Amino acid sequence: MLTFIIRRLLAGAVLVVVITTVAFFLLYAGSGNVARKILGNSATQAGVAEKNHQLGLDRPILVQFGDWLTNALHGSFGDSWFTGQPVNDAIASRLGVTLTLVIGATVITAVFAVVLGVWAATRRGWVDRIVQFLSVLGFGIPGFLIALALVLVLAxxxxxxxxTGYTSFSDSPSEWIKTVTLPVIALAIGGVAGVTQQVRGSVIDALRQDYVRTLRSRGLSTTSVVFKHVLRNAGAPALAVLAVQFVGLLGGAVIVEQVFxxxxxxxxxxxxxxQGDIPLVMGLVLATAVIVVIVNLVIDLAQGAINPKVRLS
Incomplete structure (x- = not known):
């Protein structure tokens, strides 16, 4: 197990380095004249040049990236070029809010996807058709339309x-629930639609296996067979899709946060x-990449717990 974790962590570290490297050079190429954006159109050319020198933008790009990487390894991401706020503080004060929404949506997705997927796979017929129709509907409607509808009807x-707005749990648990419920539901609907289809397909495939017929011939009920044996084999693919959904929810949260x-x-x-605020964007990219690596590690461990053969792959 330790070797399994170390391998995953090393692969994750390589992924983080690749993501941050590509992001830095893409930002550098597309940020334009940042000094001009900061100082405004009325600034003189000499003032813009001085600002570029102050920000270190007149140095070779490889030198800039090397300095950023060195500072990042020491846990320092500099200050925002536009607000002057330390990047660490800007991210820390907001990341918890986004993760609250994403984790809540992921939990709801997992619960409802398992219930609906198993229900459709075991009942088939009209139940299966209804679940598939709802899944396609939930997957096809844009998230921002769902968010707007929830605000209009329920709020x-x-x-x-x-x-709109957000109240922290420490300030008022009841108000916190009122402010996060609709955003979490808006995020979760699309995820439930996607994962439900995966659970349904995996359970149907597992129910066709010989061991299921053997278990049923021994007198085990369908409920016992499904929840004690079938889900163990069908769970690994569903967890992989859930991990992908989690990453997608991080992107979807951008729109939902704007609506609410x-x-x-x-x-x-x-x-x-x-704005081309490279220090702040790079801090966000790194934080997101680390979260993705951690989520994938957790999913790998969960898959290994469900099916020990995964640890050997």
Whole structure:
């Protein structure tokens, strides 16, 4: 198991380095004249040149990347070029909000996908057709339309939840629930649709195996066979899809946070990228890459727990 974890961590470290390297050079190529953006159009050419020198943008790109990488290895990501706020603080104050939404949506996705997928696979017939129809519908409707509909119906008309804003759990647990429920549901619907189809297909394939017929011939009930044996074999592919959904939810959170005016990393990412704020964007890229690596490691461990053969692959 230790060797398995070390291999995954080393692969994850390589992935983080590759992602941050590509992101840095893409940002450098597409950021334009950052000094001019900071100082405004009325700034003189001499002032722009001085600002470029102050930010270190007049140095070779490889030198800039080497300095950023060295500082990043020491846990320092510099300050935002536009706000002056330390990148660590800007990310730390907002990352928890986004992760709250994404983790909540992932949990809901996992629960409902298993229930609906198993129900469709075991009942078939009209139940299967309804679940598939709902899955296609949930997968096809854009997330921002779902978010707007939830705000209009449940927040504005019925006044059950807060339409916008965010309250931390430490300030008021009840208000926290009201502010995160709709964004989490909006994020989860698309994920439930995708993972449900995977669970359904995996369970159907597993039910066709010889060992299932053997277990049923011994008098085991369908419920016992499904939840004690079939899900163990069907769970690994579903977990892989769930990991992909988690990564997708991190991107989807950007739109949902805009709709619900939630102060997560989505708003910061959009603003910083449009401005060419390289230190802040690189901090967000690195944080996202590390989260992706951790999530994939957790999924690998979960798959290994379900099916020990995975640890040997």
């Amino acid at each position: 504005i008309n019925l006044k059950l939840f807060a339409p 005016a939630i102060p997560g990393v989505g708003q910061v990412a959009v603003t910083a990228t449009s």
